Amino acid sequence: MAMQTVRLALEAMATRFEVVLYGEHPTRLRAAGEEALREIRQLEADLSFYRAASDLRRLNASAAHGPVRVSPRLFDLLQDATRIWKSTGGAFDVTVAPLMRCWGFVGGTGHWPAQEAIERARSVTGMHLVALDAEARTVRFRRNGVQLDLGAIGKGYALEEASHILRASGVERALLHGGTSTIVAIGAPPGEESWKIAIAHPSDSTTPLAVVPLRDEALSVSAVSGKGFVRDGKTYGHVLDPRTGHPVRGAILAAVAHRSATICDALSTAFLVLECESGELNMASGDSMRTLAACRCEDGTLEIHRSGIDLYFPEVTSSTLLTPHHHEAR
C-alpha cells in the first residue's frame, strides 16, 4: 500500500500547532492526529497563564496563602522547571512574569522602569520562592506576588505529550510543531534517513544558518525579536536575565536538539540569557544534546557556538526544508 500524508492543525497557546503524518491508512492517521491535538488543547486549558479556569491560574491565585495541591502532571512539569532552573544557574525561570511586566515587555515595546520597581519585581522573582512538596504534591509561594508562567516550557511539554499519544496509536512517521519554533520528529519521511529542519539565518533570508537532521528527537529554536528599545545608544531586546532583573545582550538565536521537547523549549529560551563571552553557553552540551547559539559581536559579525549541529552547506536540496519562524523571546 502506498504511503499517504495527513495534515492537521490547531490554534492553541497563542500559536498554530501542526501535525504531518505519513502512513498507509489515512483514516487511522487522522484519528491519531486528532487525539494528539485534543491533548494539546487540554493542556492549554490546564496550563494557561491567562485562562481563568486553568489549574495554573488557580495556583497563582492562592499559593501565596498556603500550599495548593496540584495535578500530578502539573507537579511533574514544575519539578522539571525547577531542575532546568538549577542546571542553568537561574537563567531559565518560570517566575519571571512580574519582571517582564515591570519592564513593559507584556504587550508593549518596553521602557526603563524606576529602580524601586525593578527591586520590587526582583523580590518576587526566582524559583527559590516556590516550595514544592513531592509527598503532598503541593505548591506554595514563599512570598506574596510570585507568579508562575509556563509560556517558555508549556509548548514543548504539550508537543512531547502529544508525541507520546501518536506513538501509542501506532504512528511511526510524523512531524509535529508549535509555531514552527519547537518541533518533534517521529521516525523519518518515507525513503529518508531523517526529517530535515532549517534554522533561518538571523541576517540572511536567502540561506539557512543550519539544517538539523531530526529523527525521534525534538528541536527548539529561540531568537530575539525585532522589538525592543534604545537607551544610551544600546538596543535592548525583550530578553530579561532573571538573575539580575535587567535586559541582557546574550545570544540572538539559540537552538537545542534533544529527545525531550520540554527540555529543548526551556533551554533554547535560557540560552538567550546566557552571556556569550563568559563561556556560560557551553554548559548544556553533552548528554546527547545538540546546541547552536549565535551572538552578535560589537563589530556586527556573528559569533557561532555549536555542539553537534553543523552549519548549512548548500548540497542539501531546499525542497526538504522546513524553515522555522523563531518564537519571540520573552
Next chain:
Amino acid sequence: MKHDEHAHAADLSRRNFLKRSSMASLFGLSGAVEIIPPAPRREAAARPTAQAPVNCAIIGFGARGRELAATLGRVPDANLMAVCDTYDIMLRRAQRQTPDASRHADYREVLDNADVQAVFIATPTHLHREIAMAALDAGKHVFCEAPMASNIEDARAMAQAARAAENQIFQVGQVYRSNPQHRSVFQFMRSGAIGKPSMGRGQWHSKQSWRRTSPNRDREQALNWRLDANVSTGLIGEVGLSQLDVAFWVLAELPRAVSGFGQIMAWDDGRTVPDTIQAVFEFPSGLHMMYDATLASSFDDAYEIYFGTDSAIIFRDKGKAWMFKEVDSPLLGWEVYARKDRFYKETGIALLANATKLDAQNQDPTEDDPSIESPLWYALQEFMENHAFGPFPPSSDYQKGFEAAVVAIKANEAITQNTRVEIDPSLFSID
C-alpha cells in the same frame, strides 16, 4: 450477600435520615413544580467537613474518565482511590495522571473493594447497564455518564434499580442541571422575561472524524463504538443529549414526536453512523425545537437559543447566556446597567449569575471569572454534598436521565431512518 457486605457505604446517619425524610415529603408535595435548591456556593468548598473523604472509583478511563479524574481532584471530600479500564494504554495514562489510585482491568475488582463508596461510570454507553446494575447491587453510590444507556430497555432497567436502591445516590451526568449559571438563567426564563416561548434551536459543530485508533485491531474496533450503528446513539445521543436536556428542563416539557435526518457528508470511510444530522422536536405546548450537529464544520461551535415574543436567550460556552430584547418588549429595569456584548448587528445583554459579586470585586465581567468552576465540577460537588447530607434526589436523577435517554434513542431512530417518530408519553414511565 454482596449487598449486606457493602451496605455501610450507603449507611445513613440519623441526621441524614431526618434531612432525607423532610426533603422527600417536600418533593412529594411539589408535583409538577420543579424546586431548584439554591445554587451551591463555592465558598462552601473551604468549609471544614464533618465527613471523611468519599472513596471514589472511575470505571472507563477514556477522555471523559480522565476529565472526571481531573475534576474530582479539585472537589472537596472526593478521594479517587481506584481507576478501571480494559485497555492497558488507558491504565498507563492513569498511572501518570492519578498515581495514588489503584489500577484495575476488571470492574468487578473495584466493586468487590468494600472501601470504594462511589463509582463514576464513563465507559462506552452500551456498557453502562451491566456496570451500573452491578455497582448498585454492590451497595455503591453511582454517577453514570449520559446518555444513561443506548436502548430503552437498558435505561429502564437501570432506572428501576436506582429507584429500588433508595439509600444510594444515582446521579446521571446531565451536568448543566447542577450548574449555577444555568440555574440562574432558568429562573430568569421561567419568570417570563422571554415572553411567550415560540421556538428553540440548538447546534453542535466540530470538525473531527470521531474515530479512534490503536495498533491493536480488536481494540480499535472497541474504541470506535460511537461509529457502530448497533450500539451508538449517534451525535444526537452522545453530544446532543446534554444540550437537549437543558431544553426539557427550561421548557418543562418532553417532546411527543421527533423528525430526523442523517447524512454522511465529510467522513465517507465506511461508517454507517451519520456525521451530520438534523432533528425537529415537537413539544405538547406546540413549540418546536430544531437541533443540528455535524462533524464536517466547526463554524460557530455549540449553542442553544430560545425565541420568545419579548426576547431571545442564547446559551453558549458551557453556561454563558445573553438576552436579545425585542424593541417593543417591556422594560425590565436592570438591563439598563447590565453588561452588553455585540453580536454582529445585535446587542446581547449578558445574563450573569454573579454580576453583582463581580462588580463588588472590581473584576471585569468580560473576563472569565476564576472562581467559576466547570459544570462537571458543580455536578460532582452536588454528588459529594449529597453524600454528606442526603441522599436527596439529585438534580439529574434516574428519572431525568431516563427521560433524556428515551428522547435521544427515539431521535436517533428518526435520524437513522430519515423519518418522523412519535414518542408515546407512556414511554417516559419506568414501570
